Amino acid sequence: MFSIPRLTRISSRRIFLLKGRVPVKNIPSALQQIHVPAYNISPRTFSTETVKKQDEPPAGEATKHEFQAETKMLLDIVAKSLYSEKEVFIRELISNASDALEKFRYAHLSENSSLEETDRPLEIKIETDKQGRILTIQDSGIGMTKDELISNLGVIARSGSKQFLQQLKDKEGSGDNNIIGQFGVGFYSAFMVADKVEVYSRASGSPGYKWSSDGSGTYEIQPVEGVNLGTKIVLYLKTECREFSDEETVKNVIKKYSNFIGSPIVLNGEKANTVEPLWLQNPKDVPIEKHQEFYRYISGSYDLPRFVLHYKADVPLSIRALLYFPEGKPGLFEMSRETETGLALYTRKVLIKSKTNNILPKWLRFVKGVVDSEDIPLNLSRELLQNSALIRKLQTVLTGRVIKYLQEQQSKKPEEYEKFFSDYGIFIKEGIITNHDQLEKEEAAKLLLFESSQLADGKKCSLNDYITRTKEEKTIFYLAAPSRALAEASPYYESLKKKQQEVLFCFEPYDELVLMQLQQFRGYKLISVEKDMRDDKEASDLTNLGEDSLKRSEINELSDWIKGKLSGKATNVNATTRLENHPCVVTVEEMAAARHFIRTQSHQLSDDRRYAILQPRLEINPRHTIIKKLYKLTKENPKLAELLVKQLFINSMVGAGLVEDPRVLLVSMNDLLEQVLEKH
Numbered sequence: 001m002f003s004i005p006r007l008t009r010i011s012s013r014r015i016f017l018l019k020g021r022v023p024v025k026n027i028p029s030a031l032q033q034i035h036v037p038a039y040n041i042s043p044r045t046f047s048t049e050t051v052k053k054q055d056e057p058p059a060g061e062a063t064k065h066e067f068q069a070e071t072k073m074l075l076d077i078v079a080k081s082l083y084s085e086k087e088v089f090i091r092e093l094i095s096n097a098s099d100a101l102e103k104f105r106y107a108h109l110s111e112n113s114s115l116e117e118t119d120r121p122l123e124i125k126i127e128t129d130k131q132g133r134i135l136t137i138q139d140s141g142i143g144m145t146k147d148e149l150i151s152n153l154g155v156i157a158r159s160g161s162k163q164f165l166q167q168l169k170d171k172e173g174s175g176d177n178n179i180i181g182q183f184g185v186g187f188y189s190a191f192m193v194a195d196k197v198e199v200y201s202r203a204s205g206s207p208g209y210k211w212s213s214d215g216s217g218t219y220e221i222q223p224v225e226g227v228n229l230g231t232k233i234v235l236y237l238k239t240e241c242r243e244f245s246d247e248e249t250v251k252n253v254i255k256k257y258s259n260f261i262g263s264p265i266v267l268n269g270e271k272a273n274t275v276e277p278l279w280l281q282n283p284k285d286v287p288i289e290k291h292q293e294f295y296r297y298i299s300g301s302y303d304l305p306r307f308v309l310h311y312k313a314d315v316p317l318s319i320r321a322l323l324y325f326p327e328g329k330p331g332l333f334e335m336s337r338e339t340e341t342g343l344a345l346y347t348r349k350v351l352i353k354s355k356t357n358n359i360l361p362k363w364l365r366f367v368k369g370v371v372d373s374e375d376i377p378l379n380l381s382r383e384l385l386q387n388s389a390l391i392r393k394l395q396t397v398l399t400g401r402v403i404k405y406l407q408e409q410q411s412k413k414p415e416e417y418e419k420f421f422s423d424y425g426i427f428i429k430e431g432i433i434t435n436h437d438q439l440e441k442e443e444a445a446k447l448l449l450f451e452s453s454q455l456a457d458g459k460k461c462s463l464n465d466y467i468t469r470t471k472e473e474k475t476i477f478y479l480a481a482p483s484r485a486l487a488e489a490s491p492y493y494e495s496l497k498k499k500q501q502e503v504l505f506c507f508e509p510y511d512e513l514v515l516m517q518l519q520q521f522r523g524y525k526l527i528s529v530e531k532d533m534r535d536d537k538e539a540s541d542l543t544n545l546g547e548d549s550l551k552r553s554e555i556n557e558l559s560d561w562i563k564g565k566l567s568g569k570a571t572n573v574n575a576t577t578r579l580e581n582h583p584c585v586v587t588v589e590e591m592a593a594a595r596h597f598i599r600t601q602s603h604q605l606s607d608d609r610r611y612a613i614l615q616p617r618l619e620i621n622p623r624h625t626i627i628k629k630l631y632k633l634t635k636e637n638p639k640l641a642e643l644l645v646k647q648l649f650i651n652s653m654v655g656a657g658l659v660e661d662p663r664v665l666l667v668s669m670n671d672l673l674e675q676v677l678e679k680h
């Protein structure tokens with residue numbers, strides 16, 4: 001048998017299985033990965049040396065290879081039909097180059113590196129040759145060995161190409177064209193614009209190779225001399241794509257897609273991108289436009305940040321963080337708890353992980369941005385990143401700062417904050433429910449907003465505001481209702497209203513569950529008015545009922561009679577002095593949990609079972625005309641009295657919000673009407 005406490009537990013754990021209550025915007029951008037640049041740590045700026053052009057002499061025989069069938073298929077898709085705009089091949093190749101530089105930096109800083117690698121500029125050099133119709137993209141990154149040249153190409157072909165092709169199919173026409181980047185096959189896009197591609201690459205401690213192909217089915221690999229560390233890609237452009245050997249065109253494309261790439265991009269000897277880590281600059285020196293640009297870049301969207309938290313701390317950890325709160329409402333993607341986009345984690349400008357999921361708690365997954373901490377060792381392994389005291393500390397500090405920041409916004413910009421809360425409040429509620437630390441819960445609870453009986457319709461206040469208005473009792477009352485009008489007319493609220501007791505109104509889906517689960521706030525008990533009524537011992541005291549009421553003995557008699565007629569439905573019947581204009585109400589142990597249970601899990605259950613779980617108690621008003629007449633009727637017309645009491649009970653269940661479908665009223669209602677009309 002279920003008991004109510006168990007029900008409460010089930011409910012609170014399941015709360016966030018329900019999704020989509022928040023308005024949902026289009027989400028193509030959400031599927032795009034967040035890609036945050038790392039910044040060049042090399043003290044040198046960029047070299048003026050030009051890209052070598054095919055003066056790498058052969059150092060051995062060329063060997064011919066065939067593309068695997070799937071590789072070929074994928075190459076054709078990417079080259080012929082995936083992108084509507086050809087210019088994106090530049091973004092893809094730059095992104096590969098940037099990743100290669102990133103990998104190099106990482107290896108360079110975390111291991112002892114050989115002399116050969118030190119002190120060379122880490123950059124991406126791009127050269128255009130309009131006459132020759134050639135575009136060259138060179139990076140001084142980690143480079144590829146012969147094996148890697150072969151296997152990197154085929155990676156997709158071997159691991160899950162079927163899924164990949166299927167995903168491509170599914171995405172067709174969805175406007176999302178960033179899948180390629182995620183799978184690291186951006187290189188294929190070179191064949192959109194080139195009829196021949198040469199790749200010169202050398203990894204540290206390994207000879208250099210030239211790879212070449214026309215993309216039609218075979219490629220050649222040859223050992224060559226004089227290859228720089230890193231990778232150079234030479235594109236022999238198709239005639240119709242000659243625009244990409246024009247400096248101005250290429251420059252614009254770089255600005256458009258790759259402006260924040262973390263290494264210098266040098267186009268024909270001139271720097272073409274911005275390489276300043278925004279988060280390391282003095283917050284005062286960063287104009288909002290820079291934030292907007294950077295935010296768009298990291299979020300892969302055309303959204304704007306509504307709040308910007310540029311945070312700098314040295315104690316207890318060294319932290320530089322740039323955190324953005326989106327202007328746009330959350331999409332389904334953010335709503336999902338499976339989401340894999342978080343903050344990018346850096347240490348001293350070197351990227352450790354672009355999409356972390358544990359630098360902020362899960363409920364803050366809508367926050368985007370960058371965290372840079374000098375205290376994180378570079379060689380932080382994946383396991384350590386998942387589970388280290390350092391990361392936990394970082395999370396605690398950042399979470400505390402984010403909450404404090406939002407509290408500040410609440411007092412400084414109440415209107416903007418209210419808008420934020422209406423868009424993202426659901427995440428805050430999730431944060432409270434999923435946190436097990438009472439103090440942290442209460443910190444987040446300061447961010448909640450509610451309507452209140454003391455405020456005008458539509459105005460909202462915080463729990464702190466409520467407390468400032470409270471006089472004696474250390475209690476915060478709340479009442480869940482579908483609307484203000486229904487809240488105001490609620491039978492449960494009647495007597496508190498008369499006493500002018502302030503009550504917070506919960507209109508949003510999870511409000512009452514959050515307050516129920518929170519239990520306390522700054523030493524104030526959170527009590528729903530329904531629970532208050534159920535537990536009100538004073539109201540059950542029937543010594544001073546007055547003239548206008550059933551007498552005590554009559555009440556006892558009637559209660560017993562009702563109990564009999566409602567057996568299997570109401571567990572108990574109780575007289576209360578807290579009702580005024582209503583004949584009766586139903587109370588259960590935890591109304592919020594019960595309503596959640598009814599909404600989410602009760603559909604398969606029989607009526608009997610449902611009542612057995614809910615254990616409703618009928619509270620009757622001995623001063624109400626209907627109750628007084630009911631008493632008389634039990635003597636004069638017991639049959640009609642029984643129909644009446646059953647109707648009163650089901651009505652009360654509806655009033656309590658414990659009936660999903662109001663049609664259940666009709667059967668008993670018609671029985672009753674029939675009986676009433678019998679003599680006419």
Ligand code: FE6
Binds near residue numbers: 097149187
């Ligand atoms: C993609 C060419 C095979 C590195 N640097 C750069 N590109 C890279 C890698 N790729 N993979 C690794 C790729 C090509 C061939 C794969 Br052939 F660009 N710039 Cl380390």
